[in-house]
Amino acid sequence: MDGNGEEIQFSWGKLRAKGGAKMDTQFYESFTLDNVKYSLYDCVYLFKHGDPEPYIGKILKIMEQNQVKKVKILWFFLPDEIQKYLRGPVMENEIFLASGDGTGLADINPLEAIAGKCTVICISKDKRNHQPSPRERAMADYIFYRFFDVKNCTLSDQLPDKIAGLKVSVLLNPKDEQAISSPSAINVPLNPNVDEGLATTVPPPHSAVKEEDESPNAAVPLSQPAVMELDANPSATVPLSQSVVKKEDRKPVVAIPLSQSVVKKEDKKSVAAVPLSRSAVKEDEKSVASIPPPRSTVLENNPEHTQSQNAHTGEKPPKRLKLSQEATVKDTTPAITEKRPLELPSRQADRSKWFKIPWDERLRMADEQGTLVYIQNLDIQFAAADIEELVHEALKLSCTAKPINHPTYDDPNNGKAYAIFKTKNDADVAISKINSGLVVGGRPLYCSKGLLKVPIPKSSGTFVGHLSLNIKIGQKQREEQKKAVSTSHCSQPNTIEYDLALDWMLLRAKQEKKFEILHKRHKDDRKGFANIGGKSAKAGK
Amino acid sequence: MGTSKEQASKDYADFEEKVKRTIYIDHLSPQVTTQVIKAALAQCANVVNVEFIVNYTIPFDIPSAALVELDDHIQAKAAVELMTDFPFIIGGMPRPVKATHAKAEMFRDRPPCPGIKKDFRLVKKGDDEYEVMMKLKNLAKKQESQNMALIKHLLDEEKELAKQQQEALDGNTKKYQMLEIVMQNGAIKNLAHRYGVSLDD
Numbered sequence: 011m012d013g014n015g016e017e018i019q020f021s022w023g024k025l026r027a028k029g030g031a032k033m034d035t036q037f038y039e040s041f042t043l044d045n046v047k048y049s050l051y052d053c054v055y056l057f058k059h060g061d062p063e064p065y066i067g068k069i070l071k072i073m074e075q076n077q078v079k080k081v082k083i084l085w086f087f088l089p090d091e092i093q094k095y096l097r098g099p100v101m102e103n104e105i106f107l108a109s110g111d112g113t114g115l116a117d118i119n120p121l122e123a124i125a126g127k128c129t130v131i132c133i134s135k136d137k138r139n140h141q142p143s144p145r146e147r148a149m150a151d152y153i154f155y156r157f158f159d160v161k162n163c164t165l166s167d168q169l170p171d172k173i174a175g176l177k178v179s180v181l182l183n184p185k186d187e188q189a190i191s192s193p194s195a196i197n198v199p200l201n202p203n204v205d206e207g208l209a210t211t212v213p214p215p216h217s218a219v220k221e222e223d224e225s226p227n228a229a230v231p232l233s234q235p236a237v238m239e240l241d242a243n244p245s246a247t248v249p250l251s252q253s254v255v256k257k258e259d260r261k262p263v264v265a266i267p268l269s270q271s272v273v274k275k276e277d278k279k280s281v282a283a284v285p286l287s288r289s290a291v292k293e294d295e296k297s298v299a300s301i302p303p304p305r306s307t308v309l310e311n312n313p314e315h316t317q318s319q320n321a322h323t324g325e326k327p328p329k330r331l332k333l334s335q336e337a338t339v340k341d342t343t344p345a346i347t348e349k350r351p352l353e354l355p356s357r358q359a360d361r362s363k364w365f366k367i368p369w370d371e372r373l374r375m376a377d378e379q380g381t382l383v384y385i386q387n388l389d390i391q392f393a394a395a396d397i398e399e400l401v402h403e404a405l406k407l408s409c410t411a412k413p414i415n416h417p418t419y420d421d422p423n424n425g426k427a428y429a430i431f432k433t434k435n436d437a438d439v440a441i442s443k444i445n446s447g448l449v450v451g452g453r454p455l456y457c458s459k460g461l462l463k464v465p466i467p468k469s470s471g472t473f474v475g476h477l478s479l480n481i482k483i484g485q486k487q488r489e490e491q492k493k494a495v496s497t498s499h500c501s502q503p504n505t506i507e508y509d510l511a512l513d514w515m516l517l518r519a520k521q522e523k524k525f526e527i528l529h530k531r532h533k534d535d536r537k538g539f540a541n542i543g544g545k546s547a548k549a550g551k
Numbered sequence: 552m553g554t555s556k557e558q559a560s561k562d563y564a565d566f567e568e569k570v571k572r573t574i575y576i577d578h579l580s581p582q583v584t585t586q587v588i589k590a591a592l593a594q595c596a597n598v599v600n601v602e603f604i605v606n607y608t609i610p611f612d613i614p615s616a617a618l619v620e621l622d623d624h625i626q627a628k629a630a631v632e633l634m635t636d637f638p639f640i641i642g643g644m645p646r647p648v649k650a651t652h653a654k655a656e657m658f659r660d661r662p663p664c665p666g667i668k669k670d671f672r673l674v675k676k677g678d679d680e681y682e683v684m685m686k687l688k689n690l691a692k693k694q695e696s697q698n699m700a701l702i703k704h705l706l707d708e709e710k711e712l713a714k715q716q717q718e719a720l721d722g723n724t725k726k727y728q729m730l731e732i733v734m735q736n737g738a739i740k741n742l743a744h745r746y747g748v749s750l751d752d
Contacts, residue, residue, distance in 0.1 A: 510716050525705075536691070
């Protein structure tokens with residue numbers, strides 16, 4: 011429908027129905043925002059203005075009313091959010107689906123609040139839920155098997171029958187699992203529903219595999235209402251836990267057990283094998299996409315990143331715009347677009363591009379929130395990605411980090427970096443762990459919280475060594491003076507300033523020597539120490 | 552994953568190449584801007600990019616520094632040589648800038664160096680190494696503070712020098728001013744007469 015407005019590409023997908031109290035609301039099954047296709051029951055990230063963390067939700071309805079595009083989102087809770095009611099262990103990547111009735115269950119939000127897709131797999135053992143393969147599980151961004159009742163504020167792992175008026179089976183993983191390469195089309199006839207989007211075209215479990223095309227049906231018995239899109243394309247249905255297998259173009263989609271995505275093929279590429287949780291938005295300029303590509307798969311380009319798809323490292327202050335590009339660069343990891351109230355975190359640490367929010371501001375913000383940690387005694391060769399990875403492996407936490415540039419003054423033995431963690435808690439945990447004895451390559455790290463107080467260079471201040479003349483001569487002189495300040499040149503030995511300049515150079519040479527000596531001494535000390543240490547350890551053993 | 556390693560190596564190779572053509576200029580006045588640097592270096596090299604380095608760790612007032620990327624490493628070499636042999640002054644004031652070749656660690660946004668060992672261990676109280684590690688840590692901390700102390704000391708020295716020079720300059724200015732005035736108001740004639748010195752000398 012409306013194509014692109016502003017800078018963010020948008021288009022509606024399949025029309026579903028018209029409805030609403032005054033019959034003025036148009037419901038859709040899908041839409042494409044910034045070249046990422048979203049369908050009903052997809053899990054997405056939403057950002058709220060001012061909140062550093064994204065919310066995760068499932069799209070229940072997509073509609074447009076009076077030119078305003080909205081989505082109804084069923085919320086997932088992060089462990090932090092329901093900490094008070096949590097009992098027992100929480101799995102890594104675990105989130106909780108809202109159930110029951112009341113505030114906090116689902117909300118209607120502007121469509122533009124969506125910041126990307128994610129994969130959420132249900133691992134509940136209930137029979138209505140199709141069990142995910144270990145691979146799917148590993149690739150998912152999040153998993154859930156418990157439900158949080160928003161009214162009673164209780165956790166349960168029993169599947170309720172209905173959530174938000176929808177049969178719960180709709181919200182779980184789709185039955186089928188085959189990662190088939192043979193295309194199969196699952197075409198389920200759409201029932202236009204003239205009312206709230208119940209994807210009631212819930213194809214009777216196991217059936218619905220109706221081919222509209224000649225494509226062999228790979229049996230994909232979707233128990234989930236795949237509201238399939240009939241595009242006359244063979245598509246391998248990907249066992250989507252919630253999404254709809256969409257075929258945009260004629261592409262055989264290698265069925266990848268995607269837990270959530272829609273296997274999207276934006277351009278004629280077969281999204282083969284890329285078990286992308288979010289599809290392909292690859293090489294699309296303007297690749298937007300969602301966030302964290304599933305771990306293993308990932309697209310080439312992820313050096314050893316085993317980041318737990320714990321989403322973003324973000325804490326960003328409000329907004330801005332489209333992130334797109336840049337970061338992705340060779341990484342085919344999609345970037346997330348930013349939408350109005352939101353901003354997008356860059357997921358991959360090895361993208362050297364830090365979106366929008368300049369690092370400095372983030373440092374300050376993080377400091378205020380108590381999530382900033384200053385790590386010292388690193389190897390100065392470490393780059394941002396190395397540090398983040400290290401933190402991830404060693405502490406199982408994710409963060410964004412940047413090493414401090416190493417100007418000449420800094421001790422070359424002692425590398426430093428700032429790391430911003432997701433929550434204050436993370437930061438505290440990290441600090442205690444690191445301080446209590448994290449050793450990297452033979453160097454014990456130590457860290458502290460917060461920003462070092464560093465005087466901001468006054469841009470108008472006088473610089474040491476820059477002399478000024480207090481001449482009270484007429485205007486003319488002053489102008490010349492001004493001009494003199496802005497010229498740069500190599501000083502020749504026939505001016506007064508040459509002598510002065512030489513003085514400085516002399517001083518500088520002396521300084522450098524001093525530093526050299528000091529740093530060398532440090533290095534030797536360290537080596538000596540390490541040796542002694544090594545010896546005593548061996549002796550001790 | 553093979554490709555990612557290759558990619559990483561390639562990234563790093565590109566980066567290293569960039570490092571080769573970049574020079575690091577120190578002792579810049581905070582007033583110096585990109586434009587000024589470009590103009591200054593225009594005589595010997597073509598500047599592609601200038602990145603100022605933000606001071607995060609040193610709690611004193613240190614002069615600004617910048618990483619200037621030039622066209623190729625020959626230019627970089629020439630520029631550095633020029634600036635070390637002769638006092639190169641940017642911004643017109645007697646304190647010359649210092650230039651050296653850039654090093655990889657100076658860049659903030661650097662790609663990870665492939666092949667860096669990142670092994671880590673969590674060492675706990677009871678372990679053999681714990682003692683050693685604690686000592687090393689303390690050593691590192693001590694060294695860090697020594698470093699800071701040195702920096703402070705050097706900064707003080709610089710201030711001294713600057714003060715000296717300023718005083719000398721002021722003195723000279725006064726002298727010249729005086730001469731100027733004397734010349735202007737003709738008192739010189741009287742003086743010359745007094746001392747029996749001819750004015751034409």
